[in-house]
Amino acid sequence: MVAEGALAAGCRFFAGYPITPASEIYEVMMRELVAQGGLALSAPDEISSLCYCVGASLRGLKAMTATSGPGWALMVETVQYALMAETPVVIALVQRLGPSTGGATQGAQGDIFLAEFCTSGGYTIPVFAPSNAAECYELTQQAFNWSERLRSPVVLLSDKEVGMTTEVVEEAALARPSPVERTQVDAKASFAAYDIERPEKIPAFAPVGGGVKVTVTGSAHDRRGRLRKVSPEVVGCLLHLQRKIEAHAAEMAFVRPDLDPDASCLLLSYGITARAARAAVSELHKEGFPISFLQIQTLFPVPAEALHWASAGIRTVFVAEENLGGQYRTVLAPLLTGKRLLGINKIGGMITPDEIACAIRGAGV
Amino acid sequence: MGNDTYLASDAKLPYCRGCGHALVVRQLSHALEALGLPPRSVVLTTDIGCVGLADSLFPYLHTVHTTHGRSTAMATGMALAEAVLPATGLKPIVMIGDGGAMIGLLHLVHAAQLNVDVTVLVHNNFMFGMTGGQHSAFTPLNWITATTPEGNCITPLDLLALLRTAHAGFLARQFATDSNLDAAIADAIAFPGFSLVEILEVCTGYGAFKNKATGSALREVASRQGYSIGRVEAEPQRPAFDTLYRHEMESRPARRSPPQVPELAVKGDLANPLHIVIAGTAGERVQSSAAFLCRAAMSVGLYSTQKNDNPVTQGTGFSLSEICLSPQQIEYTGMEGVDVAIVVSREGWDELRANGTVAKFTPKTLVLLDAELEMTLPTGRVLRQPFRREATPKRAALAAIAFWLGMEPAVPSSAWDAVVASLPVERREDVSMALRVGKGLAIQGGASVS
Numbered sequence: 001m002v003a004e005g006a007l008a009a010g011c012r013f014f015a016g017y018p019i020t021p022a023s024e025i026y027e028v029m030m031r032e033l034v035a036q037g038g039l040a041l042s043a044p045d046e047i048s049s050l051c052y053c054v055g056a057s058l059r060g061l062k063a064m065t066a067t068s069g070p071g072w073a074l075m076v077e078t079v080q081y082a083l084m085a086e087t088p089v090v091i092a093l094v095q096r097l098g099p100s101t102g103g104a105t106q107g108a109q110g111d112i113f114l115a116e117f118c119t120s121g122g123y124t125i126p127v128f129a130p131s132n133a134a135e136c137y138e139l140t141q142q143a144f145n146w147s148e149r150l151r152s153p154v155v156l157l158s159d160k161e162v163g164m165t166t167e168v169v170e171e172a173a174l175a176r177p178s179p180v181e182r183t184q185v186d187a188k189a190s191f192a193a194y195d196i197e198r199p200e201k202i203p204a205f206a207p208v209g210g211g212v213k214v215t216v217t218g219s220a221h222d223r224r225g226r227l228r229k230v231s232p233e234v235v236g237c238l239l240h241l242q243r244k245i246e247a248h249a250a251e252m253a254f255v256r257p258d259l260d261p262d263a264s265c266l267l268l269s270y271g272i273t274a275r276a277a278r279a280a281v282s283e284l285h286k287e288g289f290p291i292s293f294l295q296i297q298t299l300f301p302v303p304a305e306a307l308h309w310a311s312a313g314i315r316t317v318f319v320a321e322e323n324l325g326g327q328y329r330t331v332l333a334p335l336l337t338g339k340r341l342l343g344i345n346k347i348g349g350m351i352t353p354d355e356i357a358c359a360i361r362g363a364g365v
Numbered sequence: 366m367g368n369d370t371y372l373a374s375d376a377k378l379p380y381c382r383g384c385g386h387a388l389v390v391r392q393l394s395h396a397l398e399a400l401g402l403p404p405r406s407v408v409l410t411t412d413i414g415c416v417g418l419a420d421s422l423f424p425y426l427h428t429v430h431t432t433h434g435r436s437t438a439m440a441t442g443m444a445l446a447e448a449v450l451p452a453t454g455l456k457p458i459v460m461i462g463d464g465g466a467m468i469g470l471l472h473l474v475h476a477a478q479l480n481v482d483v484t485v486l487v488h489n490n491f492m493f494g495m496t497g498g499q500h501s502a503f504t505p506l507n508w509i510t511a512t513t514p515e516g517n518c519i520t521p522l523d524l525l526a527l528l529r530t531a532h533a534g535f536l537a538r539q540f541a542t543d544s545n546l547d548a549a550i551a552d553a554i555a556f557p558g559f560s561l562v563e564i565l566e567v568c569t570g571y572g573a574f575k576n577k578a579t580g581s582a583l584r585e586v587a588s589r590q591g592y593s594i595g596r597v598e599a600e601p602q603r604p605a606f607d608t609l610y611r612h613e614m615e616s617r618p619a620r621r622s623p624p625q626v627p628e629l630a631v632k633g634d635l636a637n638p639l640h641i642v643i644a645g646t647a648g649e650r651v652q653s654s655a656a657f658l659c660r661a662a663m664s665v666g667l668y669s670t671q672k673n674d675n676p677v678t679q680g681t682g683f684s685l686s687e688i689c690l691s692p693q694q695i696e697y698t699g700m701e702g703v704d705v706a707i708v709v710s711r712e713g714w715d716e717l718r719a720n721g722t723v724a725k726f727t728p729k730t731l732v733l734l735d736a737e738l739e740m741t742l743p744t745g746r747v748l749r750q751p752f753r754r755e756a757t758p759k760r761a762a763l764a765a766i767a768f769w770l771g772m773e774p775a776v777p778s779s780a781w782d783a784v785v786a787s788l789p790v791e792r793r794e795d796v797s798m799a800l801r802v803g804k805g806l807a808i809q810g811g812a813s814v815s
Contacts, residue, residue: 054439056446059443
């Protein structure tokens, strides 16, 4: 459904390299994208995959690659390049058990830090986390739309259990957001590749090979794309990379709430664990246990407003996720000060509804 | 077309005195001028190193300054896009050093193999210049560099020989001081496919003094390393990638659409979710049989999830499928309990024990075992049937599924018939036979529950 979502979003270029559990996306794109007149191609490694996508995107094509943690590690330099060069590209990152090559056929949610905090300088890369096949379809389209709109790399972060489980999808109920196209530049002599009137404004795009001269660089640059050492203009260009994301954070904050007005605690989760969490909340509600639930689909930028209203008046917040140490919980902690923040964590297998319910019952809420 | 169209006539070249890069930049400009290419039909993609300073010298070309070694890959992406865009005739030119060629060697090999219309100018000054004169994979024997102070003892690579084996279409080697360098560059750019010119030069900042590398010394180095100068043997006849791709797409037969799951008026008879595990041997259609069950369930309005597992080597050992069928949408996709276990081979059984599934069996778990399997179960309602013998090993899983549904009609037989009818003609008889065997065994009653 990631591949289907990509096609629905107007993806025309895909370069991939085999890696479990992301190979299905690669295989479907090689079949379906080619059949639809796009270009899908096998790259000789993950660095090449993403570089090819960036090159194709510079020519105006919507582009995607798919990988897992080990491949993502190789792509990081190019992710940063795409961020700096304001080049739209979508990376479907299907997590597996780490570290290193870890367990290729075992699920995990251990790449939250790896996905988001891979940039030098602390820039925000939008990350969407689907929990099922239907959400893969919807959020892949959102990933493309936001990538095009923001001129930024965007990560679609799923895991083996989401990516390699076959399940029924109700076609009629699938979300179909309208495809967004990047704003094209008017042909004008004074075009500057990174021209920004306001820091949060996204510069118009001109394709390499078109009639407007394009200057692209991954180096610190001025508004015309010229390599420069630090100057107020260069720093302005760098700040712009972050401001443009922050300015749209509320618009791209996707959550699925199930709030109980009498709740004394709130359960947060995302991705595959959100499904177990939803089942656990259903059981707890049957017992008369007052609890609210918030599934977070946009991990980054962190949906701060949703967190604020979902946790209003609540003392204890649980975060269920399949990693050690509670990676996303650590991210959320500064936004939940004054609350009792507890993690429900596990590695090596999906967290079960029963484990979540037991942890909540036993927490003395 | 004036010279200003390419290299600005007043350009202040930022290179060290005597550096070959300055010569290459001028000769590239001459080559573009000779070819008469519109500036907007050229994209100059530069790598990291002193070569990366060339962008700003060509104010009318598209320029892309990339990360170290990746200029070839990014230019390849730009060239690949040409295959699905309205043809623009864009000419990507890559400027890269020998350091970039080393770290990005795979990109060069793949670009040559694909035969994308990219021209690569490798500025080989035998070392890393910008970072302080460290040796590279191309440093000549005995050369003194910052990282080989006693002289390099590792035999350098022959880049053109490497790319020759990758089926490169155009390969040439020149000295930066060659008066015909512009012609070689022009020929490379005009070539419709992958072309590379290796340009031998001296890093005056770090290479010249310690290695006494004057122009004549460079020729001796080239000679000693067996580097031929000028065009070298390549494979010019192969079609460029965009031509090949367009041709392939036009000649490719229309694809048959995958079978659709039928939607039946009758609905599945299931009050609560059912967790089923099917275990057998790789190559015996365990997972495709499980998918068949899911499709049948789906056709009568049930929800399903299916997860498969097998060893790293997919053609040997066990093969498993875990299925959940449910009247409601399925949230948690794992198996906390097992309602039905279908085991059609010893390898499948061994894996169920090893992965902890057997430990989840309860007295209510229905276990369908192939009659050939002799083992004692800790708990569960056990039925033994000769699935393998009667249906053949490849049909055993499907026969066992049919047997089970004959006893417990969560999915009515009309669903089976509809799904069989939706299959490609050549598969129907095979599947039908497995189902007939399974149903037949169910009707016979077979062994009783023990």
